[in-house]
Amino acid sequence: MGDSHCTAAAAVVPRQLGLAPSRRGLVALRPLLGAGALQTIAIPTALAATLSTSERHGLLIYDGGTSQLLQRYWRQLELLVSTLATGALIRCLAPLLQHKARDPAVLQLTPGSGQLHCLLGGHSRDGERQTRRLAALLGGTALISSQSSAEERLPLDCFGQGWGWRRGEGDWSALMQRAARGEPLRWRQRGGVRHWQHAGGLAGLLKAHPGEDADMEIGPWLVAGACCWHPPSLWIGLGCERGTDPGLVREAVAGALGQAGLAVVAVAGLASISLKGDETALLELAALQQWPLRLFEAEQLRAMATPNPSQRVLDAVGSASVAEAAALCAAGRGGRLLLEKTVVRGDQGQGALTLAIALMEESWAPPRGSLQLVGSGPGALEQLTGAARAALAASSVWVGYGPYLDRLESLRQVGQWRADGQLGRERERCAEALNLARGGAQVALVSSGDSGIYGMAGLALELWQSLPGQERPALAFHPGISAMQMAAARLGGPLMLDFCSISLSDRLVPWATIQQRLRAAAAGDFVIALYNPRSRERHWQLGWARQLLLDQRPADTPVALCRQLGRAEETISLTTLAALTPEQVDMLTLVLIGNSSSRSDGRYLLTPRGYASTSLA
Numbered sequence: 001m002g003d004s005h006c007t008a009a010a011a012v013v014p015r016q017l018g019l020a021p022s023r024r025g026l027v028a029l030r031p032l033l034g035a036g037a038l039q040t041i042a043i044p045t046a047l048a049a050t051l052s053t054s055e056r057h058g059l060l061i062y063d064g065g066t067s068q069l070l071q072r073y074w075r076q077l078e079l080l081v082s083t084l085a086t087g088a089l090i091r092c093l094a095p096l097l098q099h100k101a102r103d104p105a106v107l108q109l110t111p112g113s114g115q116l117h118c119l120l121g122g123h124s125r126d127g128e129r130q131t132r133r134l135a136a137l138l139g140g141t142a143l144i145s146s147q148s149s150a151e152e153r154l155p156l157d158c159f160g161q162g163w164g165w166r167r168g169e170g171d172w173s174a175l176m177q178r179a180a181r182g183e184p185l186r187w188r189q190r191g192g193v194r195h196w197q198h199a200g201g202l203a204g205l206l207k208a209h210p211g212e213d214a215d216m217e218i219g220p221w222l223v224a225g226a227c228c229w230h231p232p233s234l235w236i237g238l239g240c241e242r243g244t245d246p247g248l249v250r251e252a253v254a255g256a257l258g259q260a261g262l263a264v265v266a267v268a269g270l271a272s273i274s275l276k277g278d279e280t281a282l283l284e285l286a287a288l289q290q291w292p293l294r295l296f297e298a299e300q301l302r303a304m305a306t307p308n309p310s311q312r313v314l315d316a317v318g319s320a321s322v323a324e325a326a327a328l329c330a331a332g333r334g335g336r337l338l339l340e341k342t343v344v345r346g347d348q349g350q351g352a353l354t355l356a357i358a359l360m361e362e363s364w365a366p367p368r369g370s371l372q373l374v375g376s377g378p379g380a381l382e383q384l385t386g387a388a389r390a391a392l393a394a395s396s397v398w399v400g401y402g403p404y405l406d407r408l409e410s411l412r413q414v415g416q417w418r419a420d421g422q423l424g425r426e427r428e429r430c431a432e433a434l435n436l437a438r439g440g441a442q443v444a445l446v447s448s449g450d451s452g453i454y455g456m457a458g459l460a461l462e463l464w465q466s467l468p469g470q471e472r473p474a475l476a477f478h479p480g481i482s483a484m485q486m487a488a489a490r491l492g493g494p495l496m497l498d499f500c501s502i503s504l505s506d507r508l509v510p511w512a513t514i515q516q517r518l519r520a521a522a523a524g525d526f527v528i529a530l531y532n533p534r535s536r537e538r539h540w541q542l543g544w545a546r547q548l549l550l551d552q553r554p555a556d557t558p559v560a561l562c563r564q565l566g567r568a569e570e571t572i573s574l575t576t577l578a579a580l581t582p583e584q585v586d587m588l589t590l591v592l593i594g595n596s597s598s599r600s601d602g603r604y605l606l607t608p609r610g611y612a613s614t615s616l617a
Contacts, residue, residue, distance in 0.1 A: 012039070012040075013073065013076050014038075014039040014040050014060065014073060014076075014077070015039060015076060015077060015078045015079070016037065016038045016039045016077075016078060016079040016081075017038065017039065017040060017041075017042060017060075017073060017077055017079070017080050017081070018032060018033065018038045018040070018041035018042065018080075018081045018082075018083075019041070019042050019066070019069075019070075019080060019081070019082040019083065019084055019089075020041050020042070020043050020047070020083050021043070021044060021047070021066065021083070021084055022047065022083070022111075023047060023050065024083070024111045024112070025083030025084075025109075025111050026041060026043060026047065026059075026083075027111070028083055028109055028111035028112070028138075029041050029081060029083060029109065031137060031138055032081060032134060032137065032138070033058065035137050035387075035390075037081075037133075037134055037137065038079075038081060040058060040059060040060045041058075041059050041060065042059070042060040042061075042062055042069055043059055043060070043061055043062075044061075044062060044063070044066075045061055045062070045063045048061040066084065066088075066092050067091075067092045067095075070092055070093065070096060071095075071096060074096045074103075074104070075102075077104035078104050078105065078125065079104055079105050079107070079125075079127075079130060080104050080105070080106045080107070081107045081108075081109055081116075081134065082106065082107070082108055082109065083108075083109050083110075083111050084108075086108055086119075089106075089108065089119075093106065093120075097120075100120070100121065100123075100124045100125075101124050103120055103121060103125070104120070104121060104125055105118070105120060105121030105122070105125035105126060105127030105130055106118075106119045106120035106121060106127070107119065107127065107130065107131055107134065109138075109140075113140070113141075114135070114138055114139060114140025114141055115140060115141050115143055116131050116134055116135040116138065116140055116141070116142055116143065117131070117143040117145075118130075118131040118142070118143065118144055118145070118146075122144065122145075122146050122149075122158075123146065123148075123155050123157045123158040123176075124157065124158065126158065126161055128144050128146065128149065128155070128158075129161075129162070129393070129394055131143070131144060132144075132393035132394070132413070133390045133391075133393045133394040134390070135393075136386055136389030136390040136392070136393045137386050137387065137389075137390040138386070139386050142393075147180050148176075148179065148180070148201075149414075152200070152201055152414045153179060153201050153203060153204070153414065154196075154199070154200070154201035154202060154205070154414055154415050155415065156172075156175060156176065156179060156185075156216060156227070157172045157175065157176055157227075159196065159396075159415045160196075160218070160229040160231075162395070162396030162415070162441065162442050163192065163193060163196060163231070163363075163396055163439075163440060163441050164231070164232060164363060164365045164368040164369055164439060164440015164441055165192060165218070165229045165230055165231045165232070165363075165440070166229070166230045166232070166263075166265035166266070167228075167229060167230075168222065168227075168228035168229065168230050168263055168265065169222065169227075169228055170216075170225075170226055170227030170228055171227065172227050175215060175216065175227045178215075179204065182204060183204070184204055184205075184206055185204060185205055185206065185215045185216065186205075186206050186207070186208040186212065186213070186214045186215050186216075187205055187206070187207060187208060187214055187215065187216040187217070187218065188207070188208040188214035188216075188217050188218070188219075189217075189218040189219060190217070190218065190219030190220075190221065191218065191219035191220050191230075191231050191233040191266070191359060191360075191363070192218055192219070192229075192231025192233055192362060192363045193231070193362045193363060193436070193439060193441070195397065195417045195419075195436075196396075196415070196417060198417055199396075199414070199415050199416055199417035200414045200415065201414035201415055213225065213226070214226055215227065216228075216229070217229070218230075218231065219231070219233075219266075220233055220234050220262050220263055220266035220338075220359060221261050221262060221263070222261050222262065222263050228263070230263045230265045230266040231266065231362075231363040231439075231440070232265075232266060232267065232268040232363045232364060232365040232368070232439075232440055233266060233268060233359055233360050233361075233362065233363045233364070234262060234266050234267045234268055234338070234357055234358070234359060234360075235267075235268055235269060235270075235271050235294075235326075235327045235328075235330035235331045235335070235357070235358045235359075235360065235364075236253060236256075236267060236269075236270050236271065236327065236355065236356075236357055237270075237271045237272065237322065237323040237324055237325070237326035237327030237328070237330070237354075237355065237356040237357070237358065238253075238270055238271070238272050238276070238282060238322075238323055238326070238353060238354070238355055239272060239273065239276070239313070239322030239323045239326075239353065239354040240276070240279060240281060240282070240351060240352065240353035240354070241351040241352050241353070242279070242351075243280070243351055244279075244281045244346070244350065244351030244352065244353050245281065245346055245349075245350040245351055246280060246281040246284045246285065247350075248281070248344065248346040248350045248351065248353065249281040249282065249285055249353055250285055250288070252342075252344040252353055252355055253285065253355065256339060256342060256355055256357060257357075260338060260339050260357065262338070262357065264289075267289070267291060268291075268292075268330070268360065268363065268364040268365060269286075269291045269292040269293065269294055269330065269364070270282060270285065270286055270291050270292070270293045270294070271293070271294045271295075271296065271326035271327055271329060271330035272293065272294075272295060272296075272322060272323075272326050273295065273296060273297075273298060273301060273317055273319065273322050273326060274295040274296060274297050274298075275298075275317055276295070276322075277293075277295050281351075281353075290367075292470045294326075294329075294330050294470075296325075296326055296329045296330075298317060298318030298319040299318075299319075300329055301319035301321060301322065301325035301326060301329060302318070302319045302320070302325075304321065304324070304325040304328045304329055306320070306321040306324040306325050306328065306341075307324065307337070307340055307341075308321065308324060308340055308341045309321050321341070322354060323341050323342075323354040323355055323356040324337060324340065324341050324356040324358075326356075327356045327357060327358035328358050330358065330360075330364075331358040331359065331360035331361075332360055332361070333361070334360070334361035335358045335359065335360045335361065336358060336359055337356060337357070337358050337359075338357045338358065338359050339355070339356055339357040340356060341354050341355070341356045342354065342355045342356070362439050363439040363440055364438060364439055364440070365438075365439060365440030366437070366438045366440075366470065366471050366472055366473045367473075368440035368473075369436070369437035369438055369439060369440045369441050369442065369443065369473035369474070370437055370442050370443065370473050370474035370475070370476065371433055371434055371437040371443050371445060371460065371464070371473055371474070371475050371476075372391040372394070372395060372442075372443065372444045372445065372476050372477075372478060373445050373447070373451040373452075373455075373456060373457045373460055373475075373476065373477045373478065374388045374391050374392060374444045374445065374446045374447070374451060374478050374480070375388055375447055375448075375449055375450035375451045375452070375453075375455060375478060375479055375480020375481070375482075376388060376400075376404055376407065376408060376446050376447065376448055376449075376480055377448070377449065377450075377480040377481040377486075377566060378448070378449065378481060378483060378486045378565040378566025378567065379407045379448070379564075379565075379566045379567040380407075380566040380567065381407070381408070381410065381411070383481050383486070383566055384408075384480070385478065385479055385480060385481070387478040387479060388478045388479070388480055389411070390478075391444050391476070391478045392408065392411055392412075392444050392446075393411070393413070394442055395416065395442045395443055395444035396415065396416060396417065396441050396442045396443070397416070397417050397418075397419060397433070397436050397441050397442070397443045397444065398412065398416060398417070398418040398419070398443075398444050398446060399418075399419045399421065399429055399432060399433040399436070399443060399444070399445050399446065400418075400419075400420070400421060400429070400444075400445065400446030400447070401420070401421050401422070401423060401429075401446075401448075402420035402421070402422075404446055404447070404448050405418050405420060405446060407567075408446070419432060419433075419436075426456060426459055427459060427463075429445070429456070430445065430456055430459045430460045430463050431463060433445040433460070434460065434463055434464060434467075434473070437473035437474075438467075438471055438473055445460055447480070448480075449480055449481065449482040449483050450479055450480040450481070450482045451477060451478075451480065452477060452479075453482045453484075453501070454501075454503060454531055454532075457477055460475075461475070481566075483529075483531070483562070483565055483590045484499075484501055484529045484590065484592070486562075486565040486566055487529070487560060487562040487565060487572075487590050487592050490562065490565065490572055491560055491562075491572070491592065491604055491605040492604035492605060492606055493604070493605075493606045493607060494527060494560065494592055494594065494598065494605040494606065494607050495527055495607065496606070496607045496608060496609045497527065497595065497597070497607050497608075497609065497610075498524070498526055498527070499526055499527035499528070499529065500521050500526045500527075500528055500529070501528075501529040501530075501531060502514065502517050502518060502521060502528060502529070502530055502531070503530075503531040503532045504530055504531070504532050504533050504534070504538070504541045504542060504545065505531075505532035505535075505538065506538070506541070511541070514541070515544075518545050518548055518549075519548065522548055522549050522551075522552045522553070523552065525553075525595045525596050526595060527592070527593065527594055527595050527598065527607055528549075528592075528593045529590060529591070529592050529593075530542070530545065530590070530591040530592075530593065531590060532587060533582075533585045533586075533587075533589060533590075533591045534582055534585045534586055534587065534589075535586070535587050539582060540582070542580075542582045542585060542591070543582050546577060546580050546582075549577055549593060550577055550578065553577060553595070553596055554577075554596065555576060555577060555578035556576045556577070556578065557576060557577040557593065557594050557595075557596070557598065558574060558575075558576060558577075558593075558594040558598050558599060558600035558605050559574070559575050559576060559577055559579075559580050559591065559592065559593050559594070560572060560573070560574055560591075560592040560600075560605050561573045561574075561575065561580075561584055561585060561589055561590075561591060562589065562590040562591075562592060563586070563588050563589040563590075564588050565590065574600050574602060574603075574605060577593065592605070594607055595607060597611050
């Protein structure tokens with residue numbers, strides 16, 4: 001059989017590939033391509049011949065057999081989503097399989113059914129999480145057949161990925177086999193966040209006592225005989241003579257980590273004094289290892305208590321310590337030195353350096369983390385958008401106001417930790433979510449409705465923008481159905497002309513400004529959605545707004561009182577502007593006030609698309 005030839009998107013070697021031998025399969029995979037979950041979709045030339053030029057855009061077109069196509073890209077693939085018949089796919093894949101740690105995750109999508117089955121790489125290549133995420137995007141069903149999933153056990157060999165950790169040495173297969181047999185396993189943690197311990201699925205897992213061997217170690221150390229997860233929690237402080245040889249610095253760092261029994265993948269980054277911001281050796285090492293280089297001013301370093309200060313260094317750079325102080329500065333509160341200052345001198349002309357290593361209490365890896373702003377809609381799960389479902393499925397942490405998270409609880413999987421916040425503590429909630437994402441975790445920050453409409457998006461973005469560039473995790477926003485949209489759907493057609501929303505809460509906006517907005521909306525004859533209309537302490541503003549509108553609109557202007565939209569307690573009542581009383585309303589009510597042309601028949605509220613004096617012809 002001849003070689004497979006590819007055109008169009010083949011110029012870029014795909015890492016996330018869809019495989020569609022038929023038009024039906026192509027249609028099923030296109031939403032994943034549009035959402036960015038796939039780089040391209042491979043289709044045979046026979047199918048391509050039936051498509052227009054615009055329909056072929058972004059697709060990888062191949063001739064020859066599917067086996068040859070997969071052989072060509074197999075080693076580079078991270079994810080394959082196939083709509084090929086399962087038996088045919090297995091026959092194509094069988095000769096290519098090498099090892100579960102190297103083979104890509106393979107998912108099988110059944111067109112028309114929405115069922116997405118994780119066939120390969122469920123743990124080792126993050127296939128289970130991808131299956132849940134992509135199934136949510138498609139509005140379909142994730143089929144997970146691993147034993148740990150069936151028994152609702154924490155998948156020990158992959159759960160750390162969602163926290164930004166790196167899997168280290170150890171016989172992971174043996175560990176998982178013992179877990180499957182129900183044998184008790186002991187774990188020890190000496191670094192990284194501890195929240196996973198409260199995320200469920202820990203049956204059979206026992207915390208190792210001091211001096212006792214552990215089957216699973218979490219921390220920066222290389223532990224013989226144990227399976228190790230390594231959170232990025234080490235900071236390497238460096239000082240050096242100007243022009244020190246980059247090779248000397250690389251060898252010194254590798255040697256120090258090795259002597260201390262520390263894993264390279266546990267390094268969060270490098271730290272030094274700001275005077276060394278242009279030092280070639282430090283910049284080259286940071287670039288080579290893809291470690292951030294954090295720089296501190298002399299006064300910041302002077303504030304750190306260190307065991308080996310030097311008067312000579314103080315006279316030269318303004319701080320008695322560089323390596324130790326910089327490592328501790330980067331490690332932050334609770335950080336401690338694992339390796340005190342070591343001086344390394346090279347051969348003639350190579351220069352010299354000082355090196356120290358500190359361990360931080362949690363972890364730091366913004367490039368690995370992500371903060372997903374999720375709008376959870378009014379409350380009913382069937383009104384949750386696919387993008388929001390996908391973000392929740394992909395996250396290891398859910399942060400939000402407790403009652404909002406309660407409504408999503410049935411979607412939460414083993415290993416997903418929820419952080420319940422309090423009403424009125426939004427800034428603290430955003431800061432907690434952002435800090436976890438900076439540590440490398442995949443975090444969903446949940447708002448009701450849409451996070452960009454009176455939700456958490458603005459505050460989260462404000463805090464994110466205040467961070468230095470290298471401290472910013474990935475940030476994404478996923479839409480939800482707002483209360484105003486839900487009210488429009490329930491009422492029929494209230495928002496057919498210009499409308500606005502105004503919050504009556506003066507906790508964040510002065511009442512004088514709210515009054516100004518109400519006057520402008522009344523004068524402009526807008527349909528008005530009033531959020532936060534009344535609380536126990538703030539009971540008079542709605543009456544003021546009603547009187548303002550009565551001065552400019554008919555007394556029989558329709559008003560809808562929409563309470564607990566999308567929830568079991570939902571109630572909607574229609575009244576008029578004249579009959580509206582504040583006692584009918586609370587903080588869980590959206591008040592929708594029609595304009596001068598709006599009308600109600602007792603069940604629906606309609607704002608015609610044009611005034612009586614206009615024509616739509």
